[in-house]
Amino acid sequence: MTTPAKQYQNVSFQELLQFAQQNPNRAQTLDPIEVQLVKPAQETSLDNLGLKGYQAYHLNPTGIISLLVCIADPTYYSLAAPAARTQQIIDAATAFQEQTEQLRNSHLRLKRKKIHDLIGAAYHGSVLEDKDYVDLFAGLGYLKGIQFVLLKSAVQEEIEEGKKQYDSALQGEILFSSSPEVWKRDCPVWIVDYRTRWVAVPSEPYAEDPAAFLSTWLPHMEQNGWIVQWPEVEGTKAEIVEQLAVLPSWQPSDKSLLKDTLAARLGKYKALRVFREWEKGALTVID
Numbered sequence: 001m002t003t004p005a006k007q008y009q010n011v012s013f014q015e016l017l018q019f020a021q022q023n024p025n026r027a028q029t030l031d032p033i034e035v036q037l038v039k040p041a042q043e044t045s046l047d048n049l050g051l052k053g054y055q056a057y058h059l060n061p062t063g064i065i066s067l068l069v070c071i072a073d074p075t076y077y078s079l080a081a082p083a084a085r086t087q088q089i090i091d092a093a094t095a096f097q098e099q100t101e102q103l104r105n106s107h108l109r110l111k112r113k114k115i116h117d118l119i120g121a122a123y124h125g126s127v128l129e130d131k132d133y134v135d136l137f138a139g140l141g142y143l144k145g146i147q148f149v150l151l152k153s154a155v156q157e158e159i160e161e162g163k164k165q166y167d168s169a170l171q172g173e174i175l176f177s178s179s180p181e182v183w184k185r186d187c188p189v190w191i192v193d194y195r196t197r198w199v200a201v202p203s204e205p206y207a208e209d210p211a212a213f214l215s216t217w218l219p220h221m222e223q224n225g226w227i228v229q230w231p232e233v234e235g236t237k238a239e240i241v242e243q244l245a246v247l248p249s250w251q252p253s254d255k256s257l258l259k260d261t262l263a264a265r266l267g268k269y270k271a272l273r274v275f276r277e278w279e280k281g282a283l284t285v286i287d
Helices: 013-021 064-072 074-079 082-105 109-123 130-144 154-160 214-223 237-244 252-256 259-286
Strands: 054-058 147-153 172-176 189-193 198-202 226-228
Touching: 064 074, 064 082, 064 109, 064 130, 064 198, 082 109, 082 130, 109 130, 130 147, 147 154, 154 172, 214 226, 214 259, 237 252, 237 259
Parallel strands: 147 189, 172 226
Antiparallel strands: 054 198, 147 172, 189 198
8 A cells, every 4th residue: 555645735925924824823932042152262372482382271270279289180180070170179278288397397497387378378269479479389399399480471460450551572570489400300390370370281292391491491581571580599799709700601890790680690500500401311311
């Protein structure tokens, strides 16, 4: 038995309107469909900062506690649900405060209580002063065996302060969590945003370890409008001049410079000497 073919009848547009008027459900409407414009992906490449093969991984939530949780286990951090990540941060903040007892016998012993309190302030999202950021990075960097290079963008800082104009020649500052002269090659180096909004992570196979390029990258950044806050070497002016006078770049007229200027120049020399040794070691491993 075959199914009879359907018969279709041609109707005019006016007849369709008449049929529509007879439809008992004509007053009903469909729920509106919300159309969302897709925003372009946030630029994360750090090539413009000379960090070839790196991208900025934006932390959520921001803050140094979140940063350290991310560094400890990047995969879990990126996949964790918001509630799980929040619990991680709570547990980490508590553990870090307990670990500040280890600072009693360190060079940071006089700041132990302050660092303890700053960890709590950072967890609660309190506004910190610039010197607080430095102390917090120094303390937690020491406790976790991590060495930080901190980028403080002048443009971002002035935008947040509500300034409409800024000095385009000044790109920002670069700081260190502690004096690079005492940094260790076997401790990790992370390049991060000063306000801990992002951390630089390798995204390409050709990305090098920071130990392999800090000696050339930092002077390059200076040439491109960044002020590197080199650590100032302690000592009398005479002691500092004695060490600088044996360097090829020394000029007799440099002796008239202020002690702070000379101390920073010697600090730069010693820091770059450490990074050059690291670079040689990295090249040896590659060879």
